[in-house]
Amino acid sequence: MNDLFGKALLDYHQSPGEQQLITWTSLTEEDPVPLSYFFRNYQEMPAIEQKALALSKGKVLDIGCGSGSHSLYLQNEKGLSVCAVDSSLGAAQIAKERGVNQVFHQSILDFKEGGFDTLLLLMNGLGVAKDFQGVLPLLIHLKSLLAPGGQILLDSSDLIYLFEEEDQDDWRNAATYYGELDFGIGFKGETEEFPWLYLDFEHLSQAAELAGFNCEKILDGPNYDYLARLVVA
Numbered sequence: 001m002n003d004l005f006g007k008a009l010l011d012y013h014q015s016p017g018e019q020q021l022i023t024w025t026s027l028t029e030e031d032p033v034p035l036s037y038f039f040r041n042y043q044e045m046p047a048i049e050q051k052a053l054a055l056s057k058g059k060v061l062d063i064g065c066g067s068g069s070h071s072l073y074l075q076n077e078k079g080l081s082v083c084a085v086d087s088s089l090g091a092a093q094i095a096k097e098r099g100v101n102q103v104f105h106q107s108i109l110d111f112k113e114g115g116f117d118t119l120l121l122l123m124n125g126l127g128v129a130k131d132f133q134g135v136l137p138l139l140i141h142l143k144s145l146l147a148p149g150g151q152i153l154l155d156s157s158d159l160i161y162l163f164e165e166e167d168q169d170d171w172r173n174a175a176t177y178y179g180e181l182d183f184g185i186g187f188k189g190e191t192e193e194f195p196w197l198y199l200d201f202e203h204l205s206q207a208a209e210l211a212g213f214n215c216e217k218i219l220d221g222p223n224y225d226y227l228a229r230l231v232v233a
Contacts, residue, residue, distance in 0.1 A: 006090020
């Protein structure tokens, strides 16, 4: 991939304005998102993100940190030790420039440092699993990064609402999980697509149990989204 997301973030970071990132999925039409959204402060964050930040403790790993907004709040407002990681070079560069003390440009699957009290995967960070089969290996890897008594805080969404009610049972029982999507982004004439996953809470709970976690739903959001906490069983 050519890191189009990172390029878009850099464009806004260097010259803030009305720039928009165009997003779409294999299930949804194009939707423009103001790039300013990715630089929001705590007061502008949805309740799920605010709750996750309130529950964060100890040494924190912010996975898929983007421009670093969550990391900066935890580091500067809560005084926590924060390490941020993102597979986007542009995002990692911006997080550093905005003042996040520890930033790594790396896939979380290649990240090996452990001993974290909190792992954060916000803005549907679980999507990095790419598909349903990738969830269990991802959770097992994340487990290896936790300190004793540590927690994983993540949000995702149940996309069953996108289907007609009379078809929902068929989709729930389909061979391919309905939350597996192709996600697309567009910016200044360039486009990029990649696999992404939205996971309902029931399937997350099942995968978490197999990985050796207890899984608790903390909060429901307004758009079929939720915040969950995983702790080692």
